[in-house]
Amino acid sequence: MFNYLKFIRTRNFPHIWCPGCGDGIILKALIRAIDGLDISRDEAVMVSGIGCSSRTPGYVDINTLHTTHGRALPFATGVKHASPDLNVIVVTGDGDATAIGGNHYIHAARRNINLTVLLYNNYIYGMTGGQCSPTTPRGDRASTAPYGNIEPPFNTAGLAISAGASFVARADVYNVKRCEKMIRQALEKDGFSLVEILTPCPTAYGRRNRMANPVKLMEWLRDNTVPVQKWEKLSPEEREGKVRVGVLADTEKPEFTAEYRKLIERVQGE
């Protein structure tokens, strides 16, 4: 049995996440990934913004920075730039990263700075009670879209790839082994690494969308996520309504802090 306690601030328990929420599953997968790579607690920094996802650092006993809504990436950029040796992990959500912090999201990816970003996508603003977010699917209900959402959602992983991230993966909390593996790969990658993690919100999203039962949301993840290898074999019709999971992009690109160091060496001499 894995001992989570060495990474957990038990004094902050009980946690704020609702029954049926997937955020705790991500927390445990992340701890296992950190431990598996032998990253010490002193070498790791976790930075978050605002929302249910962003409460994660409150429970993890490493260096943590719980910042303002949407701004985790600029804070993390400052940390990484000041101390490039630190493993900087950013924990954010769909609202935090792609709405109020959308500009930082694309620019951090463009710069390809070596951050590991876990984007918990629950399709809703959970903490404030279920408002429509930039990933709420079209037609779904939210407290600010009581008769259905008319706006198309972002493809958050696609956005990071287009912006220039060197590693982009999508995982979900039902397939937890894969989730842990994706986080581990992201931590190992030298460059901007995003893992979008689909996580259920029965309270704010499920209740309004005929999936109040957390088990149903988990079953949805089980039945509708398709690994990339299998995805390639599906016809466009078969892909309808399904979500591709796994590594979506893994490329070698110049990393920002290394490039910066090279520039200084070139201009100032070694």
Place this chain on the structure above:
Amino acid sequence: MKKTIMGNHAVSYGVRASEAKVISAYPITPQTHVVELLSEMCANGEIDAKFIKVESEHSAMAACVGASAAGSRAFTATSSQGLLLMTEMLHWAVGSRLPIVLANINRAIGPPWSIWTDQNDSLSMRDVGWVQIYCESNQETQDTIPQAFKIAEQLQLPVMLVLDAFFLSHTYEIVDILEAEEVRDFLPPYKPEIKLDVNEPHSFGNLASPDYYMELRYMIEEAMGEARELIKKTGKEFGERFGREYGLVHPYRCDDAETILVCSGTVASTVRAVIDQMREEGIKIGSLKMRVFRPFPFEEVREILGSAKKVAVLDRNISFGGHGIFFQEVKSALYGFTDIPVVGYILGLGGRDVTPEVLREVADKAINDKNPETYINWIGVKK
């Protein structure tokens, strides 16, 4: 019709009665119920308005600026960090003289994170140029929205309503609900003199050289000056039509009071209960509730406090390195008019409860402390 509703929904009903045309908002605790109900009303036709779900508070105010410049009655609501993020656009609304109404739910600023009430968010916007009205009850909140639009549209100045987080935003009270039909005479549809119009083009936000900038600032201050009488007149007219009158300040048992407690927001109700209790004991004490903070009601403050022997100002806020903010303003208003002692008390920050016991402690201190050591007296701080 009377309904039992939460403070946040009192805002929503006030906006419905005012027939706002564009509502733009971003979620933040403890404000979100305001715009959730409005989004429902927009969708089901209870209000003929458009609801815009934006990606941040900065964008929420920017969308209100755009809608107002295009000639629509625009509204948004926010709180704390959201208000701070809006700051640039709050200045924009004032500088371009757009009569937007905003409801801010007073919430403490982080870090450390807090979702509970204090006034540092709205008071950090004191110099921006928005009229600021602090509400005490759900009824007052609802009633103040149409007054706010009326004042804003006559002065071409934006108006901010301020409500205490949870103590007001989430508290249920009986409210006599205003209907749009009965408010329409009091608040006719918005017809701006200048708007973005393809047939008669105008410009908002242009460059002003040093030859003109100062004059435009002078005109904002002039409008703020006019706001005092207009707020009183509007509150009186509202009273004549709906039976509930509102002013710049609300004095309570001040006529023969030797000590007066100056307060704002929901604390005002608790203060009145403590005053009643102390009056029964024969203590000559009264209270002055500051309903309007900007423009500051200098005359009323001088007149009412001038006859007291001692003034105690209760601040649910702190200007670091200065004093409580209401204290600073009251003291400067009294300068040159009276030399009675004015003492400041800081209390209830980050949502700490201000109970009758706490207020009794402040009142006793104010009366008995002959030579308070400082103008900044912290109440209930654990040391």
